[in-house]
Amino acid sequence: MAIRIEHLNYIYGAGTAFEKHALRDINLDLPDGQFIGMIGHTGSGKSTLIQHLNGLLKGTSGAVYYNDKNIYEEGFEMKRLRSRVGLVFQYPEHQLFEADVFTDVCFGPKNLGLSKEETESRAYEALRLVGLKEKYYKVSPFELSGGQKRRVAIAGILAxxxxxxVLDEPTAGLDPKGRDDILDQVAKLHEEKKITVILVSHSMEDVARYVERIIVMNKGQVMFDDAPRKVFQHYKELEAIGLAAPQVTYLMHGLQERGWKVPADATTVEEAAGAIIEYLQKS
Amino acid sequence: MLRDITLGQYYPANSVLHKLDPRVKLAGTMVFIVSLFAFRSAEAYIGATLFLAAVIRISKVPLKFMLKGLKSIIFLMMLTVVFNLFLTRGTVVFRLGFLAVTEEGIETAVFMAIRLVYLIIGSSVMTLTTTPNDLTDGLEKAMRPLGKVRVPVHEIAMMMSIALRFIPILLEETDKIMKAQMARGADFESGGLIQKAKNMIPLLVPLFISAFRRANDLAMAMEARGYHGGEGRTKMKPLVYRGRDKIAYLLLLLYLVLMFLVNRIGFFAGLI
Incomplete structure (x- = not known):
């Protein structure tokens, strides 16, 4: 049960004056249950790549396998794939349309042809999972705050x-608290439901503390694909492509340069603090 | 999918035609269209063909893009051809039941087809070599005299350029919304007419909301920067005729005169 991408290429507007090679020879293995961060600068191809995961875009060449089945093969049930691989886009405004939150969340399961009871129980479950208070269920989705809209959008997919x-920039446009709330909720979701989560972002800080694997995209190619602490060791290269390692990485490297014997691969503030205290106690 | 729709289909290239003042191109298109309809002889059409071929050559836009616009009028063209073919009176060539195909009919049908095709290609040359903004700028300036008789020229031009600017934005937005809803299992393709219309609701509601929001934001941004209509408004890049524009006007005049002569006294005599 996993997604496998082999030699995937994608060219926007092939044959026109505005041709753009958006993905170049992507090879990835996305096994079940992982919490993956996908990072890249604007235009690095990350949004294009995730749209291939549920077949919204079809690669110009190459293949995508879902549970070892080629999704580009004749007779593959694309609609089923889309319910298996849930893609939440960046702007919740692009998908909210119903008169109230609850009905909107019901849209997805209803499209799957489920019974009314099943649809509603799934919608309740999804709204509970994203942590939206019950008093908002019958409110128009357009009256909600940015963070709440995003929760409803995620619930619409979870249902x-x-x-x-797959979450495309789930924190864009949110304040720091809203950002942490959403990401904590997503992490909890991953724990609770044991589903694969792919978090797309351009901020290392966002993903570093949550994910177990980071895929760095640059100019349509996979640049790094490793555990966060390994990826952050390349912080100079990351900087060169307009990204940055978390601030603690810089702090720890700075301390090392001054002769402190601390490990430089801490990824979170807490971890770094622990390492520094340990060092200070020893010396 | 939606990306394939071209409306303001500007094709960037570095040609003299791209650099010409939009007013010249507007006038040129008009002259060309007038010449198509005013002169009706085989010689005149040869002249128009040569002119069009030369312009296309100069524009550096691949012919493929010129012909794209024809797709949309194929139906209209067939209709005109069929009507002209069967409904023109004259010397009968052959009969198809109660319908008679005449010599005159064939002639008119062929000329009409050529006219339509040239009309579309001719205006495509303009839209392919002029950015929508330049085009509205040109229109605004060319129509300025109408302002004296209380035609709100500036407002019309502003509305046009905003509308043109919004087309690609809204297309892109439609694309995104469609994808977001397809990710939730929405289906925009199957079903009967009523079902299809119903399926559009998840697309149209977010699109309208976003269009209104954008319009609101734009109005606010324009006011914040002191926009108060056309009065006393200056341009960052005012349209000024340059040498090449004057030459282009001369060439257009020459074309018109030549076409007139060619049409009157035959092709070769006209050239001499």
Whole structure:
């Protein structure tokens, strides 16, 4: 049960004056249950790549396998794939349309042809999972705050019971608290439901503390694909492509340069603090 | 999918035609269209063909893009051809039941087809070599005299350029919304007419909301920067005729005169 991408290429506007090679020879293995961060600068191809995971875009060449089945093969049930691989886009405004929150969340499961009871129980479950208060269920989605809208958008996808949840910039436009709330909720979701989560972002800080694996995209190619602490060791290269390692990485490297014997691969503030205290106690 | 729709289909290239003042191109298109309809002889059409071929060559836009616009009028063209073919009176060539195909009919049908095709290609040359903004700028300036008779020229031009600017934005937005809803299992393709219309609701509601929000934001941004209509408004890049524009006007005049002569006294005599 996993997604496998082989030699995937994608060219926007092939044959026109505005041709753009957006993905170049992507090879990835996305096994079940992982919490993956996908990072890249604007235009690095990350949004294009995730749209291939549920077949919204079809690669110009190459293949995508879902549970070892080629999704580009004749007769593959694309609609089923879309319920298995849930993709939440960056702007919740692009998908909210119903008169109230609850009905909107029901849209996904209803499209799967489920019964009314099943649809509603799934919608309740999804709204509970994203931590939206019950008093908002019957409110128009357009009256909610940015963070709440985003929760409803995520719930709209979760209600389809996906095995893989892909979130495109779920924190864009949120204040720091809203950002942490959403990310904590997503992490909890990953724990609770044991689903694969792919978090797309351009901020290392955002993903570093949550994910177990980071895929760095640059100019349509996979640049790094490793555990966060390994990826952050390349912080100079990351800087060169307009990204940055978390601030603690810089702090720890700075301390090392001054002769402190601390490990430089801490990824979170807490971890770094622990390492520094340990060092100070020893010396 | 939606990306394939071209409306303001500007094709960037570095040609003299791209650099010409939009007013010249507007006038040129008009002259060309007038010449198509005013002169009706085989010689005149040869002249128009040569002119069009030369312009296309100069524009550096691949012919493929010129012909794209024809797709949309194929139906209209067939209709005109069929009507002209069967409904023109004259010397009968052959009969198809109660319908008679005449010599005159064939002639008119062929000329009409050529006219339509040239009309579309001719205006495509303009839209392919002029950015929508330049085009509205040109229109505004060319129509300025109408302002004296209380035609709100500036407002019309502003509305046009905003509308043109919004087309690609809204297309892109539609694309994104469609994808977001397809990710939730929405289906925009199957079903009967009523079902299809119903399926559009998840697309149209977010699109309208976003369009209104954008319009609101734009109005606010324009006011914040002191926009108060056309009065006393200056341009960052005012349209000024340069040498090449004057030459282009001369060439257009020459084309018109030549076409007139060619049409009157035959092709070769006209050239001499």
């Amino acid at each position: 389809m019971n996906p095995e893989v949840l």
